[in-house]
Amino acid sequence: MSKIDELVFTPKQQETITFPFRGVTLEVNEGTPRSGKTTADIFKMAYIYSISEDQNHLVAAFNQEQAFRLFMDGDGFGLMHIFGNLAEMKHDEHGDHLLIHSPNGPKKIYYKGGGKVNSVGAITGMSLGTVTFLEINLLHKDFIEECFRRTFAAKNRFHLAELNPPAPNHPVLEIFSNYEKSGRYKWRHWTAKDNPALSEERKQEIYNEVKHSSYLLQRDWYGKRVLPKGIIYETFDMQKNQIPKLEGHPIEMVFFGDGGQQDATVCECYVITEHASDGHYKYK
Known part of the structure; x- marks a missing residue:
């Protein structure tokens, strides 16, 4: 059969x-x-x-x-x-x-x-x-x-x-x-x-695996359209994770991008700066 x-x-x-x-x-x-x-x-x-x-x-x-x-x-x-x-x-x-x-x-x-x-x-x-x-x-x-x-x-x-x-x-x-x-x-x-x-036991197993992530629970269990929420977005503090001004002497600016599969998802900008310290130069 x-x-x-x-x-x-x-x-x-x-x-x-x-x-x-x-x-x-x-x-x-x-x-x-x-x-x-x-x-x-x-x-x-x-x-x-x-x-x-x-x-x-x-x-x-x-x-x-x-x-x-x-x-x-x-x-x-x-x-x-x-x-x-x-x-x-x-x-x-x-x-x-x-x-x-x-x-x-x-x-x-x-x-x-x-x-x-x-x-x-x-x-x-x-x-x-x-x-x-x-x-x-x-x-x-x-x-x-x-x-x-x-x-x-x-x-x-x-x-x-x-x-x-x-x-x-x-x-x-x-x-x-x-x-x-x-x-x-x-x-x-x-x-x-x-x-x-899917048996009832397997359905419960799947639920237990995704219930700790709001994104996975909504998408993979309830089948809803939701935006992903990573650890970066959840822990980023607008006050603690920003500096009021650029320190050091700017040397170079670099851009990075991650296009994803369908559309642009990430664009990053880095400024490399020079700092004098103990007779040496450091770059951040």
Whole structure:
């Protein structure tokens, strides 16, 4: 017996899989890690692929390896296991894909990475029926926007996105807002309580691990969009940790920056000064 034969869906997963996709341009499943949303997404898309009138479809993650691991294999629950001998891995001029032999013709499910600034080149010129975004908050905005353009001519146009809760000011939320205003948008919230694979003991174990951090508790247990709060922010004293004036003779000014994955997060400025002491010079 395969892992799929033993799978039991929660009511949340059942609702996700069976929710009508016609009339919806963008469906979003947002929630905590290990909440069961990816498994539901795989089975939902498997059904859509089998009835879609479009031949070409896309699954996108930060890189191609993740797209394959999360959706094609899916830890034993992926597309290649669902379709079994009705599917085979192939490659053509558009790239690697899973070829599915469905009742209404062959379907090509391409899997690609979209996390880099030049990722958009991998889909330019393609015509797609559906796009599935895995961890859409990690994908480059240009890639995401181009994916929506690639489905303009689709007969059964549909986009499915999943993500862990991003920061409240994350750029991807602007994309969600635009489709919400169009009236063709479905958003669904998930927590660890929605995952049938987690026992009550394991859920309690996870809670005990994150409850001591306000950020982790809100993000990884309650699935809320929160800003990270590190030890620096919590212990910085505006009075004790500042000096009223620069001491010594300025020698050089140096800037450091940490760009992060999506946008600039840290910028530091250091002024190196010279001090005379006991016939020697010291630099601070």
